[in-house]
Amino acid sequence: MARPVQGQNGETVTHPFGETVVVSRPLAGGVKAEDRRSRPLRPDGDGRARGLDMVEWHRILLLGAGPCPPYHVIYISLNGAHRQVTNALEPPKSPAKPRRPEETRAALLDAAAREFEETGFEQTNTNRIARRAGYAPQTFYRHFPDKLAIFLAVYERWVGAEAAAFAATDRAIDAADVLIRHHRGSLMFRRTLRALTLTDPRVRAARAASRLAQVERLRQRFPQLAQTGGTELAFSLLTIERLADAHVEGELRDMGLAEADSRQELARRLAQAFAIPH
Template sequence: MPDAAQLTETPAKRGEGRRALLEAARLEFEEQGFDGTNSNVIAKRAGFAPQTFYRHFKDKLAIFLEVYAVWVEQEAVELANATSARAFAEAIIAHHTKHKVFRRSLRSLTVEDPAVGAVRAAARQAQIQALAQGSQKFAARTFAEQCATLLTIERLCDAVADGDYDALGVPPAEARATVIRAIRQVVDLP
């Protein structure tokens, strides 16, 4: 029979479990959306019993918010590498396209749940600060204009990712050009 030391998870194993649950949740949210999955499915996908989920996360919303935090970090890294308005636009569009089911859940939860709305607002404020630090043109705008710019670019990229332009008969190249123009108007990128 194993002794107590053998039964106790090491910190490294606990961290691995949390990472596995986050990755399983990310995949579930991207494939099924927030409403299409549950904590038991996430735990099973990560290779754990359902009760293991609750050792790491309070509930499904808590893990969703952590997946969102990782999503925001990944997008920031991708945008930091953009050296032109076209690269900036393509990075956002690619990120939104890859995670479009997750983003649909995010948009819905932002409206439905004040906690998600607050976390998303904080992430957007951080994006505005980063843009203002990296672009004199953006920094020169009022905060309201900066917010409008961010929301416009975000929505245009979602429209490309979700196929809204396609449904209206706008060719993909023209749709992307609208995003690039919107970015060039406010950010110091060629």
């Protein structure tokens, strides 16, 4: 195993894992280092380094600056997390990543859902989503063609989760609580969904198709709705959806209405639409 050497500006040095790095001009808290496979890394104020677009864990050697010891090994992960090890002889193991395509897709969907809710659709991008899931940016495009495609996939999964939770209820008040929780947990995502429905034909079409599928599922679940016209059920579905959004956005509270009253009204509408106990 190669031993580290004290490098100067521009010198090529080898660190304990046998990989070559090039030491360039000193920076505050460390030195700027570049390995053979990655773009330069920027040490921050306390000598740790932040990763850029890394395809795998990279082992970077920082030499002789400020508080750094003769060799200071930093492992850079894909998502920007870092682990700092001094005088280490063994590199840390990379986090286990899903290997099956469906697991990779699920991890990307999880990351995208968090990005859309916490950061917003316009403020994020496919690289951020991939890194948040623990993958290289190119992995994203093996599963989704663009950001809108994964947004629609997140929406489809969101609808499925709501439908499953709704199907587990027997009383209208419990169903109302399910809708309120589900909508409240996705405020920014729902706002983006409503906005994109007005501006993007693909989102508009996907949302219409999803609602039609919801109508069909409800007619299958509740036999008493079999004779009900699809138009009437669609009206009820849209009214309930809009009321749930208004409840969690505080629109009814702004009008001086108590949340308890709007919750009860949502339950009443559900009981009326689907003929279930209140």
